[in-house]
Amino acid sequence: MSFIEIHKVDKSFGKKRVISNLSLWVEKNELLGILGPSGCGKTTLLRLIAGFEVPDRGEIRIDGDCVYSSSNGIFVPPEKRNIGMVFQDLALWPHMTVREHIDFVLGSRNIKSKEKIEEILELVDLKSLSESYPEQLSGGEKQRVAIARALAQEPRVLLLDEPLSNLDQILRKDFKGEITKLRKKFGITTIYVTHNYLELIDIADKIAIMRKGRIIQFGRSKEVYQSPKNNFVRNILGK
Ligand SMILES: Nc1ncnc2c1ncn2[C@@H]1O[C@H](COP(=O)(O)OP(=O)(O)O)[C@@H](O)[C@H]1O
Numbered sequence: 253m254s255f256i257e258i259h260k261v262d263k264s265f266g267k268k269r270v271i272s273n274l275s276l277w278v279e280k281n282e283l284l285g286i287l288g289p290s291g292c293g294k295t296t297l298l299r300l301i302a303g304f305e306v307p308d309r310g311e312i313r314i315d316g317d318c319v320y321s322s323s324n325g326i327f328v329p330p331e332k333r334n335i336g337m338v339f340q341d342l343a344l345w346p347h348m349t350v351r352e353h354i355d356f357v358l359g360s361r362n363i364k365s366k367e368k369i370e371e372i373l374e375l376v377d378l379k380s381l382s383e384s385y386p387e388q389l390s391g392g393e394k395q396r397v398a399i400a401r402a403l404a405q406e407p408r409v410l411l412l413d414e415p416l417s418n419l420d421q422i423l424r425k426d427f428k429g430e431i432t433k434l435r436k437k438f439g440i441t442t443i444y445v446t447h448n449y450l451e452l453i454d455i456a457d458k459i460a461i462m463r464k465g466r467i468i469q470f471g472r473s474k475e476v477y478q479s480p481k482n483n484f485v486r487n488i489l490g491k
């Protein structure tokens with residue numbers, strides 16, 4: 253049994269099929285990279301896993317718990333799945349400081365959660381900016397707030413939706429180190445979605461190539477990179 257199991261999931265919006273008979277699995281503490289062009293359904297897939305969208309068919313399991321099953325009529329809402337998601341547009345709250353973003357997620361005001369806030373601020377290097385509002389932060393700093401917020405609840409799973417799309421090249425390099433550091437510290441099962449294969453090099457354990465709502469190749473990063481199945485995969489791997 254894998255930590256995340258997605259089994260034969262379909263999702264349409266109106267008449268448009270966006271996810272087609274899609275199956276994928278992720279082992280505990282692994283990082284799965286999902287690589288596919290814009291519009292292929294990457295964000296929709298993450299939203300289905302997090303519970304922000306309801307599939308039409310199939311099954312999704314996390315750590316042995318069924319969170320969605322069409323045949324058994326199961327749907328667990330997002331707040332009960334304990335999944336941390338970093339959205340493509342980051343979705344920070346303009347009226348809240350950095351500290352308040354984390355505070356809001358932790359929800360309680362006891363000493364333990366105060367310590368936790370300090371620990372997380374330290375970890376993502378935002379201590380000196382804890383009283384700043386999003387509009388006062390750079391792209392990289394906003395990014396770190398979004399990640400800190402996602403990690404604050406100690407989620408079972410971390411979903412990253414094109415996390416680098418708002419960053420410049422230099423910060424992109426730092427981000428890999430950051431993600432590796434955080435994952436070492438938290439040991440968290442992660443799905444990282446992008447259209448740029450460069451972002452996945454050195455950090456993804458496995459890669460799934462997605463096209464028009466389907467997975468067309470899935471395997472260890474090295475294997476996928478060394479033996480792309482067809483021209484589409486070769487292209488998206490920059491070969
Ligand atoms: N809520 C929605 N209603 C209708 N169509 C949607 C909705 N969300 C996504 N889509 C469509 O589904 C397709 C896949 O979108 P998306 O999952 O955002 O792709 P990606 O993240 O890979 O760019 C697109 O054609 C998009 O327009």
Ligand SMILES: [Mg+2]
Binds near residue numbers: 295296340413414
């Ligand atoms: Mg997207």
